[in-house]
Amino acid sequence: MAYFRSNVLVCSDPECIGKGSEKILESLLAELSKKGLAEEVKVMDTPRIGDCDKGPEILVYPEGYHYVGLTVEDIPFLVEEQFLKGRPVNKLLAPPKKEEAQELREPTAKEVRVVLRNCGKINPENIEEYIAENGYAALAKVLTEKSPDEVIQIVKESGLRGRGGAGFSTGMKWALTRDTVGDVRYIICNADEGDPGAFMNRAVLEGDPHSVLEGMIIAAYAIGAQQGFVYCRAEYPIAVKTFEIAIKQAREYGLLGEHIFGTDFSFDLEVRQGAGAFVCGEETALIASIEGKRGEPRPRPPFPSVRGLFGKPTSINNVESYANVPQIILNGPEWFASMGTEKSKGTKTFALAGDVKKTGLIEVPFGITLREIIYDVGGGIKNDLGFKAIQTGGPMGGCLPEEFLDLPVDYERLSQAGSIMGSGGMVVLDEETCMVDIAKFFVKFIQDESCGKCVPCRVGTRRMLEILTRITEGNGRPDDIDLLEQLSVEIRQDSLCGLGQGAPNPVVSTIKHFRKEYEAHINDKVCPAKVCRALISYEIDPEKCVGCTLCARNCPVNCISGELKKTHVIDPDICIRCGICKQVCNYGAVLVK
Amino acid sequence: MTVNTKDSKDMVKTVDLIIDEFHAKKEELIPILMKVSQELGHISTPALEQISERMHIPQSQVYSVASFYRLIYTKSTGRHVIKFCESAPCHVAGGREVWNAIQKELKVKPGETSADGKWTLTTTSCLGVCAVGPVMMVDEDIYGNLRPDQLTDILGKYE
Amino acid sequence: MNAIKSLDDLKKIREEALAKRKVTETSGATQVIVGMGTCGIAAGARETMKAVLEYIEAKNLPNIVVTQTGCIGLCEQEPILQVVMSEKEKVTYGKVSPEVVKTIMENHVEKGEVVEGHVIPMQG
Numbered sequence: 001m002a003y004f005r006s007n008v009l010v011c012s013d014p015e016c017i018g019k020g021s022e023k024i025l026e027s028l029l030a031e032l033s034k035k036g037l038a039e040e041v042k043v044m045d046t047p048r049i050g051d052c053d054k055g056p057e058i059l060v061y062p063e064g065y066h067y068v069g070l071t072v073e074d075i076p077f078l079v080e081e082q083f084l085k086g087r088p089v090n091k092l093l094a095p096p097k098k099e100e101a102q103e104l105r106e107p108t109a110k111e112v113r114v115v116l117r118n119c120g121k122i123n124p125e126n127i128e129e130y131i132a133e134n135g136y137a138a139l140a141k142v143l144t145e146k147s148p149d150e151v152i153q154i155v156k157e158s159g160l161r162g163r164g165g166a167g168f169s170t171g172m173k174w175a176l177t178r179d180t181v182g183d184v185r186y187i188i189c190n191a192d193e194g195d196p197g198a199f200m201n202r203a204v205l206e207g208d209p210h211s212v213l214e215g216m217i218i219a220a221y222a223i224g225a226q227q228g229f230v231y232c233r234a235e236y237p238i239a240v241k242t243f244e245i246a247i248k249q250a251r252e253y254g255l256l257g258e259h260i261f262g263t264d265f266s267f268d269l270e271v272r273q274g275a276g277a278f279v280c281g282e283e284t285a286l287i288a289s290i291e292g293k294r295g296e297p298r299p300r301p302p303f304p305s306v307r308g309l310f311g312k313p314t315s316i317n318n319v320e321s322y323a324n325v326p327q328i329i330l331n332g333p334e335w336f337a338s339m340g341t342e343k344s345k346g347t348k349t350f351a352l353a354g355d356v357k358k359t360g361l362i363e364v365p366f367g368i369t370l371r372e373i374i375y376d377v378g379g380g381i382k383n384d385l386g387f388k389a390i391q392t393g394g395p396m397g398g399c400l401p402e403e404f405l406d407l408p409v410d411y412e413r414l415s416q417a418g419s420i421m422g423s424g425g426m427v428v429l430d431e432e433t434c435m436v437d438i439a440k441f442f443v444k445f446i447q448d449e450s451c452g453k454c455v456p457c458r459v460g461t462r463r464m465l466e467i468l469t470r471i472t473e474g475n476g477r478p479d480d481i482d483l484l485e486q487l488s489v490e491i492r493q494d495s496l497c498g499l500g501q502g503a504p505n506p507v508v509s510t511i512k513h514f515r516k517e518y519e520a521h522i523n524d525k526v527c528p529a530k531v532c533r534a535l536i537s538y539e540i541d542p543e544k545c546v547g548c549t550l551c552a553r554n555c556p557v558n559c560i561s562g563e564l565k566k567t568h569v570i571d572p573d574i575c576i577r578c579g580i581c582k583q584v585c586n587y588g589a590v591l592v593k
Numbered sequence: 594m595t596v597n598t599k600d601s602k603d604m605v606k607t608v609d610l611i612i613d614e615f616h617a618k619k620e621e622l623i624p625i626l627m628k629v630s631q632e633l634g635h636i637s638t639p640a641l642e643q644i645s646e647r648m649h650i651p652q653s654q655v656y657s658v659a660s661f662y663r664l665i666y667t668k669s670t671g672r673h674v675i676k677f678c679e680s681a682p683c684h685v686a687g688g689r690e691v692w693n694a695i696q697k698e699l700k701v702k703p704g705e706t707s708a709d710g711k712w713t714l715t716t717t718s719c720l721g722v723c724a725v726g727p728v729m730m731v732d733e734d735i736y737g738n739l740r741p742d743q744l745t746d747i748l749g750k751y752e
Numbered sequence: 753m754n755a756i757k758s759l760d761d762l763k764k765i766r767e768e769a770l771a772k773r774k775v776t777e778t779s780g781a782t783q784v785i786v787g788m789g790t791c792g793i794a795a796g797a798r799e800t801m802k803a804v805l806e807y808i809e810a811k812n813l814p815n816i817v818v819t820q821t822g823c824i825g826l827c828e829q830e831p832i833l834q835v836v837m838s839e840k841e842k843v844t845y846g847k848v849s850p851e852v853v854k855t856i857m858e859n860h861v862e863k864g865e866v867v868e869g870h871v872i873p874m875q876g
Contacts, residue, residue: 120824123819236790360826
């Protein structure tokens with residue numbers, strides 16, 4: 001079928017017709033024919049462009065130039081400049097409008113929704129709603145106008161960095177994959193969002209799957225890949241289902257498969273589910289999993305961009321990285337780079353969880369401070385309790401206390417502060433949190449998920465967990481803190497992959513900022529936050545107890561005695577400190593000491 | 594132990610159909626194991642032998658892959674499997690109290706199946722709905738904003 | 753559905769979809785949108801959706817379009833329900849249990865009175 005390098009739409013709204021648009025159309029056709037361009041430039045009429053008061057008007061694609069107030073006399077010059085020399089005629093262009101993106105950049109609302117722009121606004125199971133929001137226009141632009149190298153250049157210039165946590169330049173990764181010699185290449189979408197507290201990717205996969213799909217198809221074109229995989233964790237069954245529907249619809253509409261948009265480019269992809277292993281979020285472990293093996297990381301180099309899936313060059317990018325690409329193509333790399341900080345461009349989605357009032361997803365430009373995130377966007381601490389710390393970046397991230405609240409958030413600054421960006425999870429912790437308990441929690445998670453391949457991680461994290469457990473049970477020893485610090489250094493230096501290397505972060509950061517809590521547990525056998533069960537006791541306040549017997553009836557070990565309407569008593573020897581009595585008491589009579 | 598021939602034939606047929614669905618390709622081993630685990634309840638020894646034979650992969654290797662992944666069950670489970678989120682954000686949102694209550698309600702310990710074979714209680718890592726924590730899944734159903742007093746009603750829905 | 757083979761085809765689909773949307777907005781139909789992301793479902797969105805559909809059927813209400821959407825990011829407010837009355841701004845409600853569905857359907861959808869107590873102020 002004929003392939004036109006340019007498409008011209010002439011507005012044939014009654015108002016424009018009244019101003020002579022039919023003559024403009026005729027004149028265009030004649031002039032293009034005269035210059036031998038009739039086979040290259042297609043001219044069509046369209047019912048409405050929108051600025052008829054300035055008509056006649058035309059739109060030139062793929063650039064999107066909007067010419068207004070045209071006369072027949074303008075046409076020869078316009079055709080010569082625009083279609084022969086490729087230069088727009090500025091004096092005939094419509095005056096610049098406020099960009100659509102402006103509405104997102106309201107200074108009062110701190111959020112800027114790029115990746116999340118369609119979430120909650122469209123029906124994700126209907127591709128036409130995505131198209132209505134300018135969906136697949138970026139792909140069209142890329143396939144009809146840009147070479148693969150130009151696409152890579154645009155992504156490089158935007159400054160987009162891998163949103164999965166490593167923060168490597170996405171454009172660079174694509175270039176490296178493309179530059180590796182070979183016929184077969186793969187692209188993979190890492191949708192194995194396993195960080196506890198992170199669910200940004202899930203929201204995008206469920207709410208706007210086509211934005212990711214479009215980004216992947218563009219990436220495949222840029223890199224020269226024929227096949228792709230979306231590796232999605234099995235704990236997200238709805239995301240898997242929604243994405244499979246999106247793929248099916250994209251195939252029906254010819255956006256996946258052979259000769260996409262009538263070009264030589266063919267590409268298809270499938271969804272592959274994980275099976276419950278957190279470590280498969282690490283790229284080499286992910287590859288092993290798709291290949292049907294145990295999800296064990298391997299040393300790098302060689303990096304996947306050189307030797308990846310089935311030994312072929314592979315580019316693995318995060319869901320959010322792909323979701324940004326269509327907007328970067330449509331609005332230009334400068335637009336993206338105008339947001340954020342010097343080295344961290346654009347916006348980032350974060351998942352706010354824990355003790356904050358407005359839990360959920362946010363998307364903000366880099367450079368916003370933690371204080372703004374927690375208080376302005378997040379609404380402050382639940383129940384108006386005091387702020388203790390914020391844990392960022394998932395289980396391999398650190399805990400940052402109050403003195404870091406004014407830290408502008410970007411990749412470098414979070415690392416320098418002793419934490420990491422990770423995929424964007426942020427867990428807010430209030431004054432009633434025990435930081436030793438939190439460290440133990442994260443280390444337990446890492447221990448469970450350690451693949452077991454290398455000793456520093458497999459054995460080291462187990463030893464750390466044993467020590468932390470002893471401390472929270474009141475059996476801490478005087479040299480435990482030193483031992484934890486020593487272990488941390490060794491585990492970090494010698495582990496094979498990011499999971500092990502990051503494992504000590506929760507411990508190191510909590511010891512650094514909350515050393516006194518560790519000391520209280522170890523030396524005084526006290527848990528200042530009254531969380532660690534072995535170090536607290538439950539008592540009933542005789543002044544408040546009315547003898548309703550509710551606590552006694554709910555106690556799982558029957559350790560509460562007392563008669564109706566008489567003060568009740570807890571037997572500390574039998575009490576297991578489960579906290580159920582405190583929960584059910586309507587008089588606030590149960591005290592924790 | 595005598596194995597009911599009828600059951601065993603059904604098992605083999607189920608496994609074969611699943612393997613055929615994925616064209617017995619070696620790289621599809623994990624989706625195959627997941628599906629067998631879901632349809633049969635877990636990867637039994639006969640199922641493992643069948644997979645090994647059809648796909649020409651040593652049994653030890655099949656087991657090594659199956660046992661690596663948390664969602665592929667290598668031990669038999671109860672009629673219903675509860676997956677309770679044990680990650681920090683749910684823990685911080687009141688998960689501890691619900692966790693204690695559920696063990697009390699079902700009289701099982703984590704990783705175990707109840708005496709009547711109805712419930713297996715397991716923990717899961719983050720389900721990605723932290724903002725509505727504490728969260729658990731019962732089979733394929735997901736429940737958020739959990740409180741101990743809701744458990745009886747929720748669990749009562751399952752036979 | 754014919755495959756998209758050119759920019760022109762894409763533009764046509766876009767225009768049709770926008771036109772369809774305009775038709776729904778100006779037709780006098782009311783849209784009721786329920787958030788069915790996993791967070792919504794975990795908070796009970798399936799029961800909310802069921803309550804909406806049952807209400808419409810029981811009262812035989814005409815001209816109502818019920819659709820679903822994904823996670824808006826206000827997970828803590830789930831289940832979320834949005835009402836768009838013809839040519840009016842979208843109103844977003846939070847913590848919409850089946851009981852609250854009844855209140856919203858009676859007051860807002862049937863009588864056009866927004867139920868202030870459950871509205872979530874939306875930015876942007």
